[in-house]
Amino acid sequence: MKSGIRTFAAMGLAVAMLTATQVTTAAATTLRVAINASDVANLDPHRASSTADKTLIGWMFNGLVRFPPGSADPATIEPDLAESWSVSDDGLVWTFKLRPDVKFHGDWGTLTAEDVVYSLKRAADKERSSFAGTYDGFKDVSAVDPMTVRIELSYPVPGFLGLVANYHGGNIVSKKAAEELGADFNSKPVGTGPFMLAERVTQQYVRLEANKNYFRGAPKIDEIMYRFIPSDSSRDLAFSSGELDLIYGKREQRWVDTARQNPDAVVDIFQPGEFRTIHLNQSIKPLDDIRVRKAIAHAINVDDIVTYVGKDVGPKGCSVVPTGYLGEDCSWSYEHDVAKAKALLAEAGHPDGIEITAVVSSNASQLPIMEIIQAQLSEAGITMKMNVVDHPTYHQQIRQDASAITFYGAARFPVADSYLTQFYHSAATVGTETAITNFSHCDVADAEIEAARKAADEAKRLKLWAEAQQKIHDAVCAVPLFSLMQVWERTKALDYGYDLKGAMNLAPPITESTTLER
Structure with missing residues (x-):
């Protein structure tokens, strides 16, 4: 049938x-x-x-x-x-x-x-x-x-x-x-x-x-x-x-390996990767509590996600600025530690865990990843209810603060300022007159982001970008996952x-x- x-x-x-x-x-x-x-x-x-x-x-x-x-x-x-x-x-x-x-x-x-x-x-x-x-x-x-x-x-x-x-x-x-x-x-x-x-x-x-x-x-x-x-x-x-x-391919290693077996076809994998990130919406309780955000970060096992996606199509990220961008700083990461996640929830007053809601696209490049994250969070006592919608509706709802956790992938001009300005400066916060894609409601690094834009000296600019990334990391505005490469298939x-x-x-x-x- x-x-x-x-x-x-x-x-x-x-x-x-x-x-x-x-x-x-x-x-x-x-x-x-x-x-x-x-x-x-x-x-x-x-x-x-x-x-x-x-x-x-x-x-x-x-x-x-x-x-x-x-x-x-x-x-x-x-x-x-x-x-x-x-x-x-x-x-x-x-x-x-x-x-x-x-x-x-x-x-x-x-x-x-x-x-x-x-x-x-x-x-x-x-x-x-x-x-x-x-x-x-x-x-x-x-x-x-x-x-x-x-x-x-x-x-x-x-x-x-x-x-x-x-x-x-x-x-x-x-x-x-x-x-x-x-x-x-x-x-x-x-x-x-x-x-x-x-x-x-x-x-x-x-x-x-x-x-x-x-x-x-x-x-x-x-x-x-x-x-x-x-x-x-x-x-x-x-x-x-x-x-x-010519078709848009499925950005998973298993699909790529299968498609490559067709002798009359070519699989193209190319830059830029769309940087996959989990944004934690601080305007929705209990994510306004940094201990809860830290718990979520420690509950997510990025290595397992990258293994699922595959080495050719999903290299791991290490900063809120995408891999390979000028100014990316990789001096830190969130350690996967379920016990620590549970302890942080208990410290925040949630010994029995929490329940949060995520608006999730039915798009094949998003839904499977969010299902993996849902399972990982559950091990730490975090229940993530997924409201699965079509992709246009997903874009509409995440800009209306309907999601506590927003999984988002994007490629921008490959310098740190592009990502920092559009995803982590307060002027880019969704729901504001100047909204772009700040789903986290993050505002801790505005000064560094602005100063880096105006810095005439390249070394000073790189230092300011690194400081901005460190502050965003410390505030747990988001959890970086991986860069999802572009995958298309064409006839020879x-x-x-x-x-x-x-x-x-x-x-x-x-x-x-x-x-x-x-």
């Missing part, structure tokens, strides 16, 4: 995909992709934060500079919409010369400095951007002339080029399209990238068409069918039957056109050089 259900599901998928692609000609090259989501939430690049959203954004938009296809290393950043740039001796004024004759998608005209000024000011506006907090150091953005942009900073910004790269708020939009479309821009985005939005069917697919006017040359792939298939087994079945060319007929080692948008970039031979 189980096999029959899967076969029927695959047949239904095939029919749906055939119907969706009948509008294309027989000669068109269509890349068929599937992601582990039920839909996209934001196609506005200044709002897109989930993997499903960022994947599409990465194929449709450009920044002033870019991570070259296949790289997530800041040292490799190169020109994109800007053909060159210069910086003042004090690091406070950056001037960018734009590439001429770059066309926006559709009939929205040609890129000018006004579009860049509008985009970066929009990225810094908390009313229009989910990444506004990272642009606090921007004093002014102005057009020197139609093809020149000047950015003035209030202080030297660590990893500045990452803020104007093809990632998060650095993506450049059409000013005219954004202003005229208003709220509709979220579902009708206009960029300059190699692919542009053609069609969106809620909870089924997004179809992209090649941007024949792309400034680096027309893509060799004519269109991308981007399907929403939350079920891992359904994606696997559709891929193995030849109905898909798909050639990216570059060597894939990293991708800041968490998906293989599909570029003008990507080819598909069937």
Whole structure:
């Protein structure tokens, strides 16, 4: 019966995909992709934060500079919409010369400095951007002339080029399209990238068409069918039957080992890892008591979790700043000690243990880990009731303080300030006007985080970042777990056109050089 259900599901998928692609000609090259989501939430690049959203954004938009296809290393950043740039001796004024004759998608005209000024000011506006907090150091953005942009900073910004790269708020939009479309821009985005939005069917697919006017040359792939298939087994079945060319993989060692046995497929594992962390919500009792937070930290066995995830896809973390980020400090960790956890609970007035509630995503990369943590906590007398919901609902509820424990994974520009600012500065606390992703309600290291941003001396900045991490550790704002690497599977007929080692948008970039031979 189980096999029959899967076969029927695959047949239904095939029919749906055939119907969706009948509008294309027989000669068109269509890349068929599937992601582990039920839909996209934001196609506005200044709002897109989930993997499903960022994947599409990465194929449709450009920044002033870019991570070259296949790289997530800041040292490799190169020109994109800007053909060159210069910086003042004090690091406070950056001037960018734009590439001429770059066309926006559709009939929205040609890129000018006004579009860049509008985009970066929009990225810094908390009313229009989910990444506004990272642009606090921007004093002014102005057009020197139609093809020149000047950015003035209030202080030297660590990893500045990452803020104007093809990632998060650095993506450049059409000013005219954004202003005229208003709220509709979220579902009708206009960029300059190699692919542009053609069609969106809620909870089924997004179809992209090649941007024949792309400034680096027309893509060799004519269109991308981007399907929403939350079920891992359904994606696997559709891929193995030849109905898909590229799928989001299951980020577990067992899945990787099995997928590698397919002689016609390639498994890509690449940076950056989404850093998995358990955030302890101090606004919910009894987690306002540091002894309870310490008890939870000692009850969690990170080594067992890493063993489950696997060596290739889940290297262990040791700080609240992700592994490999500039400024990461690994001088401490929480020791797994169930007896100590029980003693701390008793000291806090809970000799019979406690009960807490966690909102948990049904996503396959989260739910199994939370089930392991649930079992570990129970050994110390901590009952964690899990409210399992779909992924969009999970994102909504954790930002409403509905969860005492929040399991969250994210990848940011790889410098310590990115994570410290967005997850551990009080201005980023969920529920506030300046909210980003501080689910812990942590505020112990604000001074060090702010001082590090303004430090001109690199050694002083590193020292301040280390002090911030130590304070966050001592306050037990969160328990770092592991970095979950990106895992995708593709047919050998798909050639990216570059060597894939990293991708800041968490998906293989599909570029003008990507080819598909069937």
